Amino acid sequence: MVPLSYYLMLSGFLFACGVVGFLIKRNIITIFMSIELMLNGVNLSFVAFAAHWHALAGQVFVFFVMVVAAAEAAVGLAIILAVYRTRETLNVDQVNLLKL
Amino acid sequence: MTSSLNLWLIPVLPLAGAAINGFLGKKSSRTAVSVVGLFFSGAAFAWALSVAGRVSSDTLPYQEYLAHWIRFGGVGLPGSFSADFALYLDQLSLVMLLVVTGVGFLIHIYSVGYMWDDPSYYRFFSYLNLFMFFMLTLVLANNYLVMFIGWEGVGLASYLLIGFWFTKDSAASAGKKAFIVNRIGDFGFLIGLFLIIQHFGSLDFTKVFAQVQPIAPETAGAGLLTAIGILLMVGACGKSAQIPLYVWLPDAMEGPTPVSALIHAATMVTAGVYMVSRSHLIFECAPQALMVVAVIGTLTALFAATIGIAQTDIKKVLAYSTVSQLGYMFMACGVGAFSAGIFHLMTHAFFKGLLFLAAGSVIHAVGGEQDMRKMGGLRTYIPWTFMTMGIATLAIAGIPPFAGFWSKDEILWKAFSSDHGSWVFWLIGVITAFITSFYMFRLLFMTFFGDYHGAQVDEHGHGSHTHGHDDHGHGEPHESPMVMLVPLMILAVLSVVGGLVGIGNRFEHFLEPVFGSGAATEAAGEAAGRGTELLLMVVSVTVAVLGFLLAYLLYVSKPYLPQKIADALGSFYEAVLNKYYIDELYAKLFVKPLIDGSTSILWQGVDRKVIDDSVNNAADGARHVSDEVRHMQSGNLRSYAGWIAAGSAVVIAYMIWMGVR
Numbered sequence: 001m002v003p004l005s006y007y008l009m010l011s012g013f014l015f016a017c018g019v020v021g022f023l024i025k026r027n028i029i030t031i032f033m034s035i036e037l038m039l040n041g042v043n044l045s046f047v048a049f050a051a052h053w054h055a056l057a058g059q060v061f062v063f064f065v066m067v068v069a070a071a072e073a074a075v076g077l078a079i080i081l082a083v084y085r086t087r088e089t090l091n092v093d094q095v096n097l098l099k100l
Numbered sequence: 101m102t103s104s105l106n107l108w109l110i111p112v113l114p115l116a117g118a119a120i121n122g123f124l125g126k127k128s129s130r131t132a133v134s135v136v137g138l139f140f141s142g143a144a145f146a147w148a149l150s151v152a153g154r155v156s157s158d159t160l161p162y163q164e165y166l167a168h169w170i171r172f173g174g175v176g177l178p179g180s181f182s183a184d185f186a187l188y189l190d191q192l193s194l195v196m197l198l199v200v201t202g203v204g205f206l207i208h209i210y211s212v213g214y215m216w217d218d219p220s221y222y223r224f225f226s227y228l229n230l231f232m233f234f235m236l237t238l239v240l241a242n243n244y245l246v247m248f249i250g251w252e253g254v255g256l257a258s259y260l261l262i263g264f265w266f267t268k269d270s271a272a273s274a275g276k277k278a279f280i281v282n283r284i285g286d287f288g289f290l291i292g293l294f295l296i297i298q299h300f301g302s303l304d305f306t307k308v309f310a311q312v313q314p315i316a317p318e319t320a321g322a323g324l325l326t327a328i329g330i331l332l333m334v335g336a337c338g339k340s341a342q343i344p345l346y347v348w349l350p351d352a353m354e355g356p357t358p359v360s361a362l363i364h365a366a367t368m369v370t371a372g373v374y375m376v377s378r379s380h381l382i383f384e385c386a387p388q389a390l391m392v393v394a395v396i397g398t399l400t401a402l403f404a405a406t407i408g409i410a411q412t413d414i415k416k417v418l419a420y421s422t423v424s425q426l427g428y429m430f431m432a433c434g435v436g437a438f439s440a441g442i443f444h445l446m447t448h449a450f451f452k453g454l455l456f457l458a459a460g461s462v463i464h465a466v467g468g469e470q471d472m473r474k475m476g477g478l479r480t481y482i483p484w485t486f487m488t489m490g491i492a493t494l495a496i497a498g499i500p501p502f503a504g505f506w507s508k509d510e511i512l513w514k515a516f517s518s519d520h521g522s523w524v525f526w527l528i529g530v531i532t533a534f535i536t537s538f539y540m541f542r543l544l545f546m547t548f549f550g551d552y553h554g555a556q557v558d559e560h561g562h563g564s565h566t567h568g569h570d571d572h573g574h575g576e577p578h579e580s581p582m583v584m585l586v587p588l589m590i591l592a593v594l595s596v597v598g599g600l601v602g603i604g605n606r607f608e609h610f611l612e613p614v615f616g617s618g619a620a621t622e623a624a625g626e627a628a629g630r631g632t633e634l635l636l637m638v639v640s641v642t643v644a645v646l647g648f649l650l651a652y653l654l655y656v657s658k659p660y661l662p663q664k665i666a667d668a669l670g671s672f673y674e675a676v677l678n679k680y681y682i683d684e685l686y687a688k689l690f691v692k693p694l695i696d697g698s699t700s701i702l703w704q705g706v707d708r709k710v711i712d713d714s715v716n717n718a719a720d721g722a723r724h725v726s727d728e729v730r731h732m733q734s735g736n737l738r739s740y741a742g743w744i745a746a747g748s749a750v751v752i753a754y755m756i757w758m759g760v761r
Contacts, residue, residue, distance in 0.1 A: 022741050031737075096735035 007048030014041030028080050028090045032073075039069050105151050107164045107187045107240060110197065113144040114232035121229065125222025134212045137225035141208045141232055145201035152194055157613060161190035163242055163306075170245070183303050188242035192614045195442060196239040196374055199449045203366045204232050206587040210457050211358040213584035214464060224264060224356065231257035235367050239374065244293050244303040247375070251289070251339065254368045255282045261363060262355040271354040278348040285338015285345050289375075292331030299324055309381040329382050329389025332375065333396065340372025342430060343400045346423045347683055353415040357460030360415060365422045365456050366449040373429040373445050377438040380615060384436065390520055394434020398515075398528050401427030403680075405535040409542070410666075410676040413470050414459050417543050421496065422452055424532060428511055431529060435521035437514030439611040443602050444507035450598045451495035451504055454591035458489035461584055462547060465577040472546040479548040481577040484585050486548045488592040493544045495595040497537035498644040505641070506599030508533060512640055513633050526636070533640055537647025545655035552577065 018038030025031050043062045050058025084090055117140025125133050155162060166185040173180025189197075208228060215224050234257055238250025255278075263275030293303065300308045312325065336342065341349035352364045363369070376383065376393060383390050404423035411417045425448050432441035463470055465482045479486040495502035498509065512533070516526035579585070601607050608615075654661050666673045675681060732743065 019745055023738060023745060026738070031741075092737040095737065 004048055004052045008045055011041045011045035011048065014038075014044060017041075026091050026093055028083065028092055028095075031092065032076055032080065035076075036069060036073070039065060105154060105162060105164065105189070106147075107151065107162075107189060108166055109147050110144050110151070110201070111233050111236035111240060113140045113147065114229040114236065116140055118226045118229035118233060121222050122226035125226055128222065130216065130221050133222045133225055137229060138205075138208055138212065140229055141201070141205045144232060144236065145205040148197045148201040151189070152198060155189065155194070157191075160194070160613065161188060161306075163188050181297060181301060183243050183245040185246060186242040186304075187240040187246075188305060189240065190614050191611050192374075192377060192442065193239050195446060195611070197236070199446050200232070200235050200239060200367050203449050203453050203591070204235075204362055206590055207358050207362040207366070207453065207457065210361075210460070210584050210587040211356075213581045214358055214460055215356060218356075220264070224261075227257055227260045227264070228359075228362070231261065231363060231368070235371070238371055243305060244296065244308075247378075248289070248293065251335075251371060251375075252286065254363070254371060255279060255286070255339070258282075258352070258363050258368055261359040262352045264356055264359065265354070268354070274348075274351040274354040278352050281345050281348040282338045285335045287334075288331045288338070289335025292328050292335065295324065295328050295331065305378065312381050312385055325382055325386040326388045329379070329386040330392055332379055332382070333389065333393050336372030336376050336393075336430070337396065338372075339375075340369050340426045340430070341400075341423050342372070342396050342427065343403060346400060346404065347686060349423055350416055350419040350679070353413070353419050357415065357456060357463060360419070361453045361456030361460065364419065366453040369422060369426060370429070370445045370449065373426065373433060373441055376430070376433045377442055377615075380433070380438045383433070387520065390434055390436060392434075393430050394515075394520065394525060397427045397430025397432075397434050398525050399427070400424065401431060401532045402528050402535075403427075405532045405539065406676060407679050408539040409535060410673065411539075412472050414462065414472050414475070414543065414547065415456070415470055417472075417539060418452070418455055418459055421455075421536065421540065424536060425452065425496070428508065428529065428532070431515055431525055432511040435515050435518040435525060437511065437518055437521075438615045439608040440507065440510040440514045442611060443607050444511055447495070447503035447507040447595070447598050450591055450594040451492040451502075454488060454492040454588060454595055455496065457584070457588055457591065458485050458492060461485040461580040461588065462489075464580050464584070467577075472543065474553050475547045476550040477548070477552040478577055481552070482579045484579060485588065488585075488588040489548070490544060491592045492595050493540045495599075497540050497647060498533055498640055499537075499648075500641060501596075501599065503595050503597070503599035505644075506602040509637050509640055510602060513636055516636060517632070530640055530643055534643035534647045537644040538651050541648045541651030542655055545651055549656050550659065 015038050018034045018036075018041060021034030021037065022031055025034065043065055046058045046062045046065070050056065050062075080090070083095060087095055089095070117136055120136050120140075121128075121133055125136075128136075164187040166187065169182075169184050171182040171184075208225075211224065211228065215221055218224060231254060234250045234253025236250070238247055238254060241247035241250060259275045259279040262278050263272050265271045266275070296303060296308055300311045302308055338345045349364055349369065353360055355364070383393065401424045404420045404427060408417050408420035408424065411420060425444070429441040429444050429448070432438070432444060461482065462475065462478060462485060465478065465485065466475060469475065491502065495504040498505045500506075512526055512529045515521045515529050516523060601610075654665075678684075732739075
């Protein structure tokens, strides 16, 4: 039996990777993938706790997160496509019109 | 108590007149306005007469309850207070009632003639009726609060009427001056009322006086009564133009002459005397307050009379004369002779109202000119005015048997003989009587004798007067129309016979139920001092005649003398001519510091530095902070991400820290 802390450390590592990628990457697709990474890092801790406490709620939660993530991916990719069509770039530093 | 007298009709009738003329007058004809104005004031007079006919000494004092007003706390409980709209009629208010409605009605009639050419004819009658309403409220009030409504209301009416020709700058500022100076007096009056509420829990005359009576002058309560008395006197000083608040009355002559006659001679300015007399129980228990009243009255009488000598504006002379005569009334009240004060109030209303109306007739005759130096010789042009004014002058100078003689003599005798009086008051009173006689005959001689000096000023002398009479061309002075002369004649008759009611102390006996025991001490003095009284009477008549002779000498037989005397007196004459520079002194002492203080401290200091700046600085601060914070919204997606990450890091750190704790 793998102890809970291992799962949590992996989950934390995945989440940290996501955050770092989110912060340092300039390509929107990569940033998007980093978000997915963070979501899945959280999912991992959910299922780990669910298995540890023998509570089904954690696993149900993961399904919800996956559904929302799928929906988000659909919307997000559509936005990315739209951005690429108008700006002809995927570099977020050049997509900076939303400011005062 | 007999059946209701419906006293409320008396003040409400003029109010209705004021409302009708005020709201509808603009579109009505002058005739309609006159009919409304005269009907309602006349009806008030008629009702007052019928009330006077129906009451007797058994039914007085009569109270009439109209409506609730202010009530809190249970009735009779400590801390409770109530004031109702209620009216009170006793011998004192009956006298005032008849004087106000009677003289008021006559002046309304006169105004029809005097104001006929004025474009704001309806406005004048509306204000005049409004004044009657407030004055009658003041007179008929059953408690100090209702009295105060009337008190403030007549102040308002006075302001409106002084500034009646408000396009004239001097009239507008005179109105303001009157209102503001009165406000100072009202401040004292109000504090006096607060003291009464605090200590007696009521403002009803009957309840307050019932509680005052047990307080003997020696007890600790006397300090309270002295304070109340002096504060009430401050109020009276403002309304009745006594030192140091008399300065507004001479300026108030900017108003139309009927207004000067009604408000600033016959009725409103006597409200202070009425109020002090009404509160006589308070004053009688506070000898120091009484002393203050007497001293202020005596000083004012003398002081104003001396200013009257040098004035050249016919209305200004009469104004200072009014101040001086009011001083007499206060002198009478101050020596405890309230009935003598009210007696003089009544006769003064007759002869001073007449003097002003006659002066108005003179001004009318010479086309708006008020400077006596430009008159003269008018007796052949306007004989009726001359005769009536002559009668009024004889009355005010104190020549028997005219009205003024009886009341003035009564005051002088009381000032000498009463417990509170002294020979000093009497002496100053006699000196004042002499001066009064002198300046009144001076006025008469300058106006009606000698040669007419008016012709040459007719061309240019008019422009400055926004007067109803300017537009009909004036070659010769002409007599006023009948509608103005009839009130003059009636008042002249009253000025002749009005004093006769005082013979044998009949007037005093009539007021005895109000002023009480005065007669008891009087009777003792009467027996002892019959000879003295006669002597004093001879003295006062002598000084009146001397005043007449001096005025005759200076202004009729040797008209070059006054200028010589003025030159000889030099700077003193200058001072008197400029009213002792009192206005300038007040301007230096009070007005200028007030304006400077308001400008530098309140405006530049508080308003601009504190209030404006705090608002502006708050706005500036918000803008600066926003300017800085704005840079967070860079539009750079990754910086937003950074903020989110940093924020969540802080939240997580916080939660961990909370968990550890």
